Amino acid sequence: MSTPRFRHAIVRKPCKNLVNGITSSQLGKPDYEQAVRQHENYLNALVSCGLEVEVLEADEVFPDSTFIEDVALLTPTCAVITNPGASSRKGEEKTILPAIEKYYTHIEFIREPGTIEAGDIMMTGNHYYIGLSERTNKEGARQMTAILRKHGMDASTVELKEMLHLKTGVAYLENNNLIAAGELFSHPAFRSFDKIKVDEKEAYAANCIWVNGTVIMPAGYPLLKERIVARAYPVIEVDLSEFRKLDGGASCLSLRF
Numbered sequence: 001m002s003t004p005r006f007r008h009a010i011v012r013k014p015c016k017n018l019v020n021g022i023t024s025s026q027l028g029k030p031d032y033e034q035a036v037r038q039h040e041n042y043l044n045a046l047v048s049c050g051l052e053v054e055v056l057e058a059d060e061v062f063p064d065s066t067f068i069e070d071v072a073l074l075t076p077t078c079a080v081i082t083n084p085g086a087s088s089r090k091g092e093e094k095t096i097l098p099a100i101e102k103y104y105t106h107i108e109f110i111r112e113p114g115t116i117e118a119g120d121i122m123m124t125g126n127h128y129y130i131g132l133s134e135r136t137n138k139e140g141a142r143q144m145t146a147i148l149r150k151h152g153m154d155a156s157t158v159e160l161k162e163m164l165h166l167k168t169g170v171a172y173l174e175n176n177n178l179i180a181a182g183e184l185f186s187h188p189a190f191r192s193f194d195k196i197k198v199d200e201k202e203a204y205a206a207n208c209i210w211v212n213g214t215v216i217m218p219a220g221y222p223l224l225k226e227r228i229v230a231r232a233y234p235v236i237e238v239d240l241s242e243f244r245k246l247d248g249g250a251s252c253l254s255l256r257f
Helices: 016-020 032-048 092-101 138-150 200-206 222-230
Strands: 008-012 052-056 072-074 079-081 107-109 121-124 127-132 154-159 170-172 177-181 194-198 209-211 214-218 235-238
Touching: 008 032, 008 092, 016 032, 032 052, 032 214, 032 235, 052 092, 072 092, 079 092, 092 107, 121 170, 127 138, 138 154, 170 209, 177 200, 194 200, 194 222, 200 214, 200 222, 214 222, 222 235
Parallel strands: 008 052, 079 107, 127 154, 177 194, 214 235
Antiparallel strands: 072 079, 121 127, 170 177, 209 214
């Protein structure tokens, strides 16, 4: 399995309306100013991993728009504009198109009644795992699978019972290493991976990202950090406390390609 080298990332600044974003947490409202500072630190972490980062302006129409990962899947050969399953994010996917068009000539679209958010999609080489969740339905997964196969890739689905998104509980670190938490640690779909277990009390940290050999993860989760370092990965910790209040993690805040 070849190791991808990411060159670019797209992020969107948090909007002031962030405080009205979707959440199931009981952690209180996010602090906007603090979220802006944390987002800048996250951006700097991407740059330190060798990425050229395009920063889109905040969009007050969509409170959750800083979680830019959900509205597009960027593969080595095509981009797919998703159809978010959350009603308050309907239309948000259209706002990303001008940025995507700068980098891709092959752009595909998920159509109703299919819904899919890319937080439910994990890339492992040429194979993509698609989580079936409250945000991603079977028709959305079917359309995405057909698009990926059209462009020489493949996909399979993973039914979620507890996780918001697939990548809430798994992160692929290349070299067959998979961070896995909760229901996904023992899921048969991932039996062939060398798994790094996330303890229940550190479950939030399962949402981290591999960027050109380095792992960017939320700050404050020493057990998982130790396990990642033990696999010889450099680690960058970034405080994401304000995004955690909105069920958002490290992968949610950028499109990497």
